[in-house]
Amino acid sequence: MAIWFRKSINVSANYLKAKTGLWGLLNQRHLSPCFHSNSSSPTSLNGKNYRNPPSFFGNSTTLFGSRRFESVKAGRQEELRYDNGGHQDQALDFPGGTVPFTPEMRFISEASRERIPCYQVLDDNGNLIMHSSFVQVNKEDAVKMYSTMVTLQTMDTIFYEAQRQGRISFYLTSIGEEAISISSAAALTPEDVILAQETQYREPGVLLWRGFTLQEFANQCLGNKSDYGKGRQMPIHYGSNKHNYFTVSSPIATQLPQAVGAAYSLKMDGKDACVVTYFGDGGSSEGDFHAALNFAAVMEAPVIFICRNNGWAISTPVSEQFRSDGIVVKGQAYGIRSIRVDGNDALAVYNATRAAREMAITEQRPVLIEALTYRVGHHSTSDDSTKYRPVDEIEHWKMSRNPIARFRRWVDGNGWWNDKDESELRGNARKQLLHAIQAAEKVEKPPLSDLFTDVYENTPSNLIQQEELLRQTIQRHPQDYPSVE
Numbered sequence: 001m002a003i004w005f006r007k008s009i010n011v012s013a014n015y016l017k018a019k020t021g022l023w024g025l026l027n028q029r030h031l032s033p034c035f036h037s038n039s040s041s042p043t044s045l046n047g048k049n050y051r052n053p054p055s056f057f058g059n060s061t062t063l064f065g066s067r068r069f070e071s072v073k074a075g076r077q078e079e080l081r082y083d084n085g086g087h088q089d090q091a092l093d094f095p096g097g098t099v100p101f102t103p104e105m106r107f108i109s110e111a112s113r114e115r116i117p118c119y120q121v122l123d124d125n126g127n128l129i130m131h132s133s134f135v136q137v138n139k140e141d142a143v144k145m146y147s148t149m150v151t152l153q154t155m156d157t158i159f160y161e162a163q164r165q166g167r168i169s170f171y172l173t174s175i176g177e178e179a180i181s182i183s184s185a186a187a188l189t190p191e192d193v194i195l196a197q198e199t200q201y202r203e204p205g206v207l208l209w210r211g212f213t214l215q216e217f218a219n220q221c222l223g224n225k226s227d228y229g230k231g232r233q234m235p236i237h238y239g240s241n242k243h244n245y246f247t248v249s250s251p252i253a254t255q256l257p258q259a260v261g262a263a264y265s266l267k268m269d270g271k272d273a274c275v276v277t278y279f280g281d282g283g284s285s286e287g288d289f290h291a292a293l294n295f296a297a298v299m300e301a302p303v304i305f306i307c308r309n310n311g312w313a314i315s316t317p318v319s320e321q322f323r324s325d326g327i328v329v330k331g332q333a334y335g336i337r338s339i340r341v342d343g344n345d346a347l348a349v350y351n352a353t354r355a356a357r358e359m360a361i362t363e364q365r366p367v368l369i370e371a372l373t374y375r376v377g378h379h380s381t382s383d384d385s386t387k388y389r390p391v392d393e394i395e396h397w398k399m400s401r402n403p404i405a406r407f408r409r410w411v412d413g414n415g416w417w418n419d420k421d422e423s424e425l426r427g428n429a430r431k432q433l434l435h436a437i438q439a440a441e442k443v444e445k446p447p448l449s450d451l452f453t454d455v456y457e458n459t460p461s462n463l464i465q466q467e468e469l470l471r472q473t474i475q476r477h478p479q480d481y482p483s484v485e
Contacts, residue, residue: 116328118340118372121347124401126409134351137186139416144209145186145346146411147425149178149404152205154429155214156377159221162437163235163381168221170235174202176376179346179403180308181205184276184369187353191273193266194245195259201236201248201380202308203278210243214429218436224443230454231446253283256292256305260366263296263303267364274302274360276353282313284327293334296366304356305331305368308343310375315388331368343371344403347410374401445483448474 090101121132137145156173163171174181182205190210196203204217216228220238223231228239229247239247249255259277266273283289284307296303307327311318324330331338337359341352349371356367374397378385385394411417448470452463474481 115325116340118342119348120342120345122345126406148182148208151429152178158433168235172201172380173377177373180343180371183346183349184353185209187350193275195255195277196248214433214436218440222440225446230450253286253288256288260292260296260301263301264299276304278306281309297335300364302360303366307370310373314379328370336366336368338368340370343373344401346407
């Protein structure tokens with residue numbers, strides 16, 4: 001099957017016989033007991049069996065059995081993947097599973113011989129790849145996905161221009177990465193909880209999909225009285241209780257462990273939902289990332305980690321961030337089922353997320369998705385990415401691997417879209433957003449007192465003093481604070 005979720009079990013390439021190959025080993029019948037499946041078939045808190053793989057994997061017990069070796073019998077040496085030098089009956093029943101002995105001194109290789117493949121459904125021209133394994137998207141969802149991607153692109157263009165005009169203070173675009181947030185959102189349900197990350201800020205597509213209006217986006221970016229954050233956050237730090245979308249916070253990767261805790265709460269309550277948290281390749285260099293993956297694996301929390309690996313973090317290439325094969329192998333190292341997908345392929349992202357969600361909920365387990373993409377725009381309005389990467393590289397991804405253009409070709413090919421639809425969509429999106437910005441600019445700013453509320457039930461003396469000092473400063477320099485109440 002094209003979707004390759006790697007079983008979370010440490011297997012070195014050096015342990016594999018060269019003449020057999022990994023897939024040959026996986027297909028050998030004698031290997032299936034290696035992934036021990038408890039006959040008692042435990043169930044999740046919602047009563048569903050979480051030891052059997054979802055139906056879309058077919059008969060794949062070899063790949064998707066138990067999560068760990070649970071006894072000496074389960075770890076018998078004749079079921080291991082490598083030659084242990086004749087020590088067939090010697091093993092250590094160690095906490096966490098049986099460990100075989102070997103007379104050979106072997107170090108685990110620092111890397112596999114081949115890179116993990118990338119799941120893809122559409123080629124760069126929007127054509128279905130032969131023998132691709134995927135669930136078809138109906139016309140209604142496909143058109144909504146495409147329309148939302150175009151709307152996000154339009155919103156990014158206009159807000160970026162607004163920042164350059166001094167109308168908002170800061171902005172980041174999702175240009176080149178639109179397929180990840182929107183396609184993943186399409187595969188989720190409104191009950192699934194979203195925690196976005198500072199490392200990217202590039203998940204407004206999830207909110208757009210869930211019904212967050214252009215006016216609500218404009219209110220937040222301009223920090224007016226209608227902003228749900230009361231003007232206390234930087235622009236693009238969106239949040240919405242109504243849409244199960246936690247407010248974006250600035251510290252890198254801090255929401256990853258929080259996402260695991262939220263997912264474990266859903267598990268304890270027996271909810272038919274999961275938590276999805278987004279982060280960038282740069283966020284994987286933070287300690288919170290590693291703590292979160294280990295936490296999720298041990299607690300078997302229904303959380304989906306979606307990494308946008310756009311190759312550059314803020315300005316540091318992945319080659320200078322880590323020596324591993326991207327992010328996907330880090331999930332395996334922590335005992336988490338993982339997959340690498342083409343992040344510019346809307347159908348691949350949709351299907352991978354859909355499959356991951358079913359596994360997370362029915363099997364009560366974490367899943368990691370590494371989406372390979374490219375940040376075509378600058379990291380933010382404070383950045384000039386041409387200072388650290390070649391312009392021709394940016395243009396290549398912008399023109400040849402554009403996720404919106406690729407998906408439109410597929411939608412066009414199905415007879416679901418045409419040039420007239422395109423013109424109307426782009427014209428209406430631009431008109432609506434310009435109107436939203438103008439309306440947001442007319443709304444007054446939140447009162448100064450809001451800076452000191454919503455944290456303590458009884459305001460402490462130090463905050464009272466700070467407010468007094470701030471008001472004195474404003475009185476001395478009224479020309480610098482014309483709109484402050």
